[in-house]
Amino acid sequence: MPINQQIVLDNRPVGDAVASNFKLISSPAPQLKDGEVLVKHHYLSLDPYMRGRMNDSKSYAAAQALGEVMIGGTVGEVVESKSAKYAVGDKVVGMGGWQEYSVASDSVVGVLRKVPDESVTQIPLSAYLGSVGMPGVTAWYGLVKICQPKAGETVCVTAASGAVGSAVGVLAKARGCRVVGIAGGKDKCDYVVNELGFDACIDYKEHTDGKALSKALKEAAPNGIDCYFENVGGWIMDTVLLRMNAFGRMAICGMIAGYNGAPMPLANPALILINRLKVEGFIVSEHMEVWPEALQELGTLVATKKLKARESIASGIASAPEAFLGLLKGKNFGKQLVKMN
Amino acid sequence: MPINQQIVLDNRPVGDAVASNFKLISSPAPQLKDGEVLVKHHYLSLDPYMRGRMNDSKSYAAAQALGEVMIGGTVGEVVESKSAKYAVGDKVVGMGGWQEYSVASDSVVGVLRKVPDESVTQIPLSAYLGSVGMPGVTAWYGLVKICQPKAGETVCVTAASGAVGSAVGVLAKARGCRVVGIAGGKDKCDYVVNELGFDACIDYKEHTDGKALSKALKEAAPNGIDCYFENVGGWIMDTVLLRMNAFGRMAICGMIAGYNGAPMPLANPALILINRLKVEGFIVSEHMEVWPEALQELGTLVATKKLKARESIASGIASAPEAFLGLLKGKNFGKQLVKMN
Numbered sequence: 001m002p003i004n005q006q007i008v009l010d011n012r013p014v015g016d017a018v019a020s021n022f023k024l025i026s027s028p029a030p031q032l033k034d035g036e037v038l039v040k041h042h043y044l045s046l047d048p049y050m051r052g053r054m055n056d057s058k059s060y061a062a063a064q065a066l067g068e069v070m071i072g073g074t075v076g077e078v079v080e081s082k083s084a085k086y087a088v089g090d091k092v093v094g095m096g097g098w099q100e101y102s103v104a105s106d107s108v109v110g111v112l113r114k115v116p117d118e119s120v121t122q123i124p125l126s127a128y129l130g131s132v133g134m135p136g137v138t139a140w141y142g143l144v145k146i147c148q149p150k151a152g153e154t155v156c157v158t159a160a161s162g163a164v165g166s167a168v169g170v171l172a173k174a175r176g177c178r179v180v181g182i183a184g185g186k187d188k189c190d191y192v193v194n195e196l197g198f199d200a201c202i203d204y205k206e207h208t209d210g211k212a213l214s215k216a217l218k219e220a221a222p223n224g225i226d227c228y229f230e231n232v233g234g235w236i237m238d239t240v241l242l243r244m245n246a247f248g249r250m251a252i253c254g255m256i257a258g259y260n261g262a263p264m265p266l267a268n269p270a271l272i273l274i275n276r277l278k279v280e281g282f283i284v285s286e287h288m289e290v291w292p293e294a295l296q297e298l299g300t301l302v303a304t305k306k307l308k309a310r311e312s313i314a315s316g317i318a319s320a321p322e323a324f325l326g327l328l329k330g331k332n333f334g335k336q337l338v339k340m341n
Numbered sequence: 342m343p344i345n346q347q348i349v350l351d352n353r354p355v356g357d358a359v360a361s362n363f364k365l366i367s368s369p370a371p372q373l374k375d376g377e378v379l380v381k382h383h384y385l386s387l388d389p390y391m392r393g394r395m396n397d398s399k400s401y402a403a404a405q406a407l408g409e410v411m412i413g414g415t416v417g418e419v420v421e422s423k424s425a426k427y428a429v430g431d432k433v434v435g436m437g438g439w440q441e442y443s444v445a446s447d448s449v450v451g452v453l454r455k456v457p458d459e460s461v462t463q464i465p466l467s468a469y470l471g472s473v474g475m476p477g478v479t480a481w482y483g484l485v486k487i488c489q490p491k492a493g494e495t496v497c498v499t500a501a502s503g504a505v506g507s508a509v510g511v512l513a514k515a516r517g518c519r520v521v522g523i524a525g526g527k528d529k530c531d532y533v534v535n536e537l538g539f540d541a542c543i544d545y546k547e548h549t550d551g552k553a554l555s556k557a558l559k560e561a562a563p564n565g566i567d568c569y570f571e572n573v574g575g576w577i578m579d580t581v582l583l584r585m586n587a588f589g590r591m592a593i594c595g596m597i598a599g600y601n602g603a604p605m606p607l608a609n610p611a612l613i614l615i616n617r618l619k620v621e622g623f624i625v626s627e628h629m630e631v632w633p634e635a636l637q638e639l640g641t642l643v644a645t646k647k648l649k650a651r652e653s654i655a656s657g658i659a660s661a662p663e664a665f666l667g668l669l670k671g672k673n674f675g676k677q678l679v680k681m682n
Contacts, residue, residue, distance in 0.1 A: 233611065252614045265606040270574065273593045273622035281614035 002040075004029045005317045006069045006099035013054055017328065021054065022070070022321040029101045036105050037112070038080035041096050044317070044338040045073035045129035046324045047163075048254055070098035070320075073134060075115075075125050076340075091115050093128045098320050100340050110288075122303040130163040130335035131309040132298050138284040139167035139229070140294035142251030145287070146280045147227035151176030154221045156240055159231035160201055161188035161310060163335035164253065167298060168229045169198045170307045174297075177227070180220045182213075182236060184330050191333075195308050210239045217243045229253065238267040244275050252281040310334025316341045343381075345370045346658045347410045348439035354395055358669065362395065363411070363662040370442045377446050378453070379421035382437050385658070385679040386414040386470035387665045388504075389595055411439035411661075414475060416456075416466050417681075432456050434469045439661050441681050451629075463644040471504040471676035472650040473639045479625040480508035480570070481635035483592030486628070487621045488568035492517030495562045497581055500572040501542055502529035502651060504676035505594065508639060509570045510539045511648040515638075518568070521561045523554075523577060525671050532674075536649050551580045558584045570594065579608040585616050593622040651675025657682045 003026055010023040032038055053064040053071060064071060074096030078086045083106040086092065094112045096102030104112045118124050123132055130136060142164075149155050155172040159165045160181025169179045169192065181192040181201040189201035200220035207213040213236065217225070224245035230237055231254035244250070272279060301307035312332040314323035320338045327336045344367055351364040373379055394405040394412060405412060415437030419427045424447040427433070435453045437443030445453045459465050464473055471477060483505075490496050496513040500506045501522025510533065513520045522533040522542040530542035541561035548554040554577065558566070565586035571578055572595035585591070613620060642648035653673040655664035661679045668677045 237610075252610075254614075264611060265608050266610040267606050269578075269593075269607040269610075270605060272620060273595075273624075276622045276624060276627070277620075278622075279613060279618075279620040281617045281619075283614075283617055286617070 002029050002101060003027070004099055004101040006097075007317060007320050008069055008098075009054060009064050009066055011066065012056055017051060017054060017325060019321045019325060024318055030103055032080055032082045032103065033105075034082050035107050036103050037078045037083050037086045037092075039074070039076045039092055039094065039096055039102050039104060039112070040079045041074045041076040041100055041102065041340050043075050043126045043129055043313075043340070044096070044098060044320060045133070046314075046320065046327050046336040046338065047073070047135070048328065050324065051328055071095060072097050073129050074102065075128050076102075086112070086114070091117060091125055093133065098317065098338075100317055121299065123299055126311060126335075126337055127302050127309065129337060130311065131167050131302050131307050132295055134284060135163035135335065136167045136298040137291055137294045138253060139164045139171060140298060141282060141284050141287050141290055142229050142253050143168050143171050143227070144294075145290065146251040146278075146282060147229065147249045149175050149177045149227045152178075153226035154178040154180065154223055154245075155227040155229070156180045156182065156217070156221060156225045156243075157229040157231065158182045158236055158240075159254065159330075160192045160196075160198065161334055162231070162332075163309060165229070165231060166192070166196055166309050166334065167301075167307060169196050170301055171297070172227070173197050174301070174306075178221070178223075180217070180225070182232075182240075188333060191310060197306075204236060210235055210242075213239045214242060224248075227251075234264050241266070241268065241271050244271065244277055246275050248275060248277050250277060250279045252279060312336045314338045343370050343442060344368070345440055345442040347441075348658060348661050349410055350395060350405050350407055352407065353397055358392060358395060358666060360662045360666060365659055371444055373421055373423045373444065374446075375423050376448050377444050378419045378424050378427045378433075380415070380417045380433055380435065380437055380443050380445060380453070381420045382415045382417040382441055382443065382681050384416050384467045384470055384654075384681070385437070385439060385661060386474070387661065387668050387673075387677040387679065388414070388476070389669065391665065392669055412436060413438050414470050415443065416469050417443075427453070427455070432458060432466055434474065439658065439679075441658055462640065464640055467652060467676075467678055468643050468650065470678060471652065472508050472643050472648050473636055475625060476504035476676065477508045477639040478632055478635045479594060480505045480512060481639060482623060482625050482628050482631055483570050483594050484509050484512050484568070485635075486631065487592040487619075487623060488570065488590045490516050490518045490568045493519075494567035495519040495521065495564055495586075496568040496570065497521045497523065497558070497562060497566045497584075498570040498572065499523045499577055499581075500595065500671075501533045501537075501539065502675060503572070503673075504650065506570070506572060507533070507537055507650050507675065508642075508648060510537050511642055512638070513568070514538050515642070515647075519562070519564075521558070521566070523581075529674060532651060538647075545577060551576055551583075554580045555583060565589075568592075574605050576608075582607070582609065582612050585612065585618055587616050589616060589618050591618060591620045593620060653677045655679045 078090040085106045155177045157165045157168040160183040172179045179198045181198045192198045192201040202216045228250045419431040426447045496518045498506045498509040501524040510520045520539045522539045533539045533542040543557045569591045
């Protein structure tokens with residue numbers, strides 16, 4: 001019976017989330033019932049949405065319960081099985097949470113999904129938590145279904161080096177668009193342009209106010225912006241909004257800047273009218289119907305090395321809280337994962 | 342040769358528009374060329390969009406030129422004709438501007454539109470500037486094409502007693518919705534409920550902050566709000582946003598509060614994400630394809646007295662500036678018109 005290290009939510013953040021909101025506990029992995037499998041996690045995914053769950057306020061999803069294992073996407077391997085559907089050794093993607101092992105029942109549809117071996121697909125297991133998983137499909141839905149970019153249009157995406165942003169850019173390039181990223185730091189911008197093939201990337205740490213960012217945007221997107229994939233909110237969103245073309249489309253996805261409870265107004269919503277914009281918020285898990293089509297395209301882009309997603313990998317479940325707090329502050333470079341020891 | 346009294350834009354507003362931004366001038370009506378008609382205006386329409394045109398800033402339409410007659414919709418009668426398409430006595434709708442007479446050429450499509458006599462249709466001439474004109478089609482497009490309300494859903498509209506708001510409510514009732522208006526003053530709210538048939542109307546002059554308005558909205562819309570037709574912006578929009586249901590739709594039309602140049606931020610745009618809202622700005626003149634269908638329904642609602650639109654009628658072209666400034670402050674009750682002497 002393996003020992004399972006777990007991270008639970010111990011108390012809720014007041015303002016910024018801090019490490020002491022979490023607690024590391026250990027317990028033996030439970031006995032399996034019929035139809036259940038024990039999954040040993042290889043990677044845990046850390047994502048901005050988790051910050052929202054830490055609050056007790058009304059949101060699109062239930063709050064994370066205190067004292068329970070933090071939710072989170074995982075990839076791993078079946079190590080014990082009382083299910084006819086899964087064999088020991090199967091690679092699986094699921095929502096195993098912030099822990100080393102999880103138990104899943106094969107009777108709940110969608111809880112666990114078998115994925116083929118990397119040797120067959122050229123897709124590494126960790127990619128199912130990023131480009132070929134929830135963040136990738138988020139990019140696909142917001143870009144393809146909400147923004148609906150046409151060849152020749154200009155697409156702008158914030159958090160451009162991240163798991164979602166990188167996929168947005170590569171998907172937009174594949175559709176013949178000019179793609180402008182916004183990211184924090186020269187390294188991230190270099191990666192976005194040189195490895196992902198964006199046409200330009202603006203470093204918001206170099207252009208630190210609306211005026212400077214606006215000028216940089218004007219140079220990077222001389223024909224204005226038709227599609228905006230919004231991941232951060234705040235002053236960057238305000239500035240991009242000023243550069244939107246008439247009939248522009250905005251997919252509202254992240255707004256990280258708002259998760260910590262700080263007020264984050266939109267300076268000039270009248271621009272939605274003036275430029276006849278369509279602005280739409282979405283949650284990818286509510287659009288399961290697009291997943292097969294999206295994963296097909298994303299998987300191909302990863303396998304053919306057109307989408308070379310970066311990963312920031314923390315080591316061991318105990319490192320998850322600090323890695324997560326770093327993610328909220330933009331310290332990660334690409335998809336933030338925790339690799340189990 | 343009749344004398345034509347005209348109101349021109351003399352100088353641009355700094356902050357609030359004031360009467361001295363306008364100037365009354367007189368000149369003889371011009372000689373007609375072949376293909377032209379002289380229209381004697383019966384009514385001039387005053388609309389919030391005109392405030393935007395008074396600014397020199399970039400917007401969806403060109404700024405009103407200084408020294409030229411203010412633009413505006415008009416209904417009137419052909420009094421001289423050098424066109425085979427129009428006869429003296431024809432009733433016509435056009436964009437004649439703030440003046441007593443205008444000249445229109447029959448070679449420019451859409452400049453002038455003949456309308457049938459009231460005796461035939463039961464639709465009074467002035468209605469073509471309101472319920473059966475641009476404001477009515479604005480209501481129709483925003484509600485039917487953007488909000489797409491379903492029977493049983495709750496629709497909220499601000500400036501509910503106005504030319505647009507009244508039509509939004511009646512169109513929504515015809516679609517089986519619960520309709521909640523927001524208007525300023527008991528008289529307006531009584532009219533909205535008793536004569537237009539809204540289910541409820543909230544007086545924002547009685548509920549003067551977000552907390553009070555939110556409480557009133559909760560009572561008037563116990564199931565939350567699915568569709569919001571936005572005419573005013575500011576704190577009222579912020580408050581309504583908090584009561585929107587998941588997958589709600591917002592048609593952004595007016596934002597009067599912003600026309601005078603005061604900053605009018607949106608307090609919590611993260612709600613667009615949290616509630617997966619679709620927010621869309623629009624200008625009705627860019628959707629001419631819907632006008633026939635919209636005018637058909639609106640005309641029927643007016644002729645059958647289901648849409649009993651109020652009118653505030655100022656007397657004589659010289660009264661237009663004060664009437665317009667009153668409109669911007671919500672002093673009008675229903676569609677603001679100027680009746681020519």
